[in-house]
Amino acid sequence: MVEGMVTMAGAGRDCSIANALGVIGERWSLLALREVLLGERRFDQIARNTGASRDILSARLRTLVERGVLAKVQYQERPPRYEYIPTEAGRALRPIMLGLMEWGDRYVTDGPGPTRWEHDCGAELHPEMVCGHCHAPVLPGTTRLVRLGQVR
Amino acid sequence: MVEGMVTMAGAGRDCSIANALGVIGERWSLLALREVLLGERRFDQIARNTGASRDILSARLRTLVERGVLAKVQYQERPPRYEYIPTEAGRALRPIMLGLMEWGDRYVTDGPGPTRWEHDCGAELHPEMVCGHCHAPVLPGTTRLVRLGQVR
DNA sequence: GGTGATAGGTTGGATTATTGGACCGACATC
DNA sequence: GATGTCGGTCCAATAATCCAACCTATCACC
Structure with missing residues (x-):
């Protein structure tokens, strides 16, 4: 339920590369981040430009937000619309x-x-x-x- | 049978980041490479130090060799024993x-x-x-x- | 000759992840 | 009223992954 990658922390060498990959190492995560850093910040556009299926992309964006790489910001009410922007960690x-x-x-x-x-x-x-x-x-x-x- | 990641090339933005991830973006690939670059070049040692299961590691090492990131070199006959060493692409x-x-x-x-x-x-x-x-x-x-x- | 260790895998069965497409609500535009 | 956009969720089928067990071959030791 959480994320498969998290199990990775249970074994192997204590290592920041492994820890980093636990956050951004899943498939599509880096490509989604690529689009955000290129300035594409809307869900549909990120989906189109990466080729990821929408539900996987949705899950990836959620983890990236939870882990502090992206922030999800509402840019209009009625209907609610969101954009993803990079945090400092994301820009790094x-x-x-x-x-x-x-x-x-x-x-x-x-x-x-x-x-x-x-x-x-x-x-x-x-x-x-x-x-x-x-x-x-x-x-x-x-x-x-x-x-x-x-x-x- | 080939590799799941290969399907990624079918859609999304034409991009060397995506192409690079097609080679080294699968789980365990970079951790295996980490061990090789640290000087651990034997299968058992890489398996222990990454925590990857042996069958997945076997598959990953095979793709990394196919794609020219690692080379598999026999270092003794009888019994045949191999070590994985980084190519120029791997060192890069x-x-x-x-x-x-x-x-x-x-x-x-x-x-x-x-x-x-x-x-x-x-x-x-x-x-x-x-x-x-x-x-x-x-x-x-x-x-x-x-x-x-x-x-x- | 038997036991155990080392090396490099393969096989099997159960569990998870991923995929593409359909669907949805709340608007906006024609 | 019909169609389109946006940001998703849900679903069934397919594919990948995991772990443990097993295998072959050799060497070292007793």
Whole structure:
């Protein structure tokens, strides 16, 4: 009844990746969020643009609201109409979406990427992950594991 | 028989995020990849550390190999034993995993993150997404949509 | 020779999730 | 009055997932 993904917390490594996926890892969740971040905030439009069936989308939006990724706001009375807007946590997923897009463009999608962004600097956007402190790229050899979550 | 996720390509917006999720978006796929990137490359160990059931994990690893994210390499004969190692595409997902970890630490996990990394510069790793060209942070107001995938 | 451990799965049966489509109430517009 | 929009819910059929048990093969030990 709750959500299947929740059972995931019961075993495996204690890990924020697993915890994050417990919130946004179910099918359609990220695609719904993609639409909201693109500015599509109405149920019907999100349904059309993702291809999700309406009842699953309804369930996903509900969990995303419960978990604080989206907020559901009434924008008119009579008849009551709602829109979904991203919370701070939702907006914080934007870099991850762009990272996924970059990865998909490079390793999955044939031909040029169907969606393209330009940065303020004028260049086509190809995001890169850097250390928040020294701003050097985060490459495999440049990090050291300090502490690892235990397997429960 | 193929994979449920594949049907996703049939509708919705033409989008590399959706395409990427078609490869790595199923449950357990990213957690299996997490273990491989942490250096756990044997089936039993991945099963224990993720908490996935063995048959599902077996299916997920097979798709990840088919799709070029992992490679399955025999490391001994008699009895034949295999290990899973990341391909270039798999290693390219490391920044996304770190981004997910950062997001989970901040918005989902209670208390301090269970897993922590240190960068070469000496600081605890808090990755950040920047423009690959000018190296400025990718903030919501600093990008412009040039082209958007069509809804099919 | 027998027992147990390790490795990498497969099989079966029960439980859940997902799907597409139909349907609904409250309007608004033609 | 008919049709359309919006934000969903409900339904039956299908598909995926889960867990436990089992299997094959080898090695180590006694």
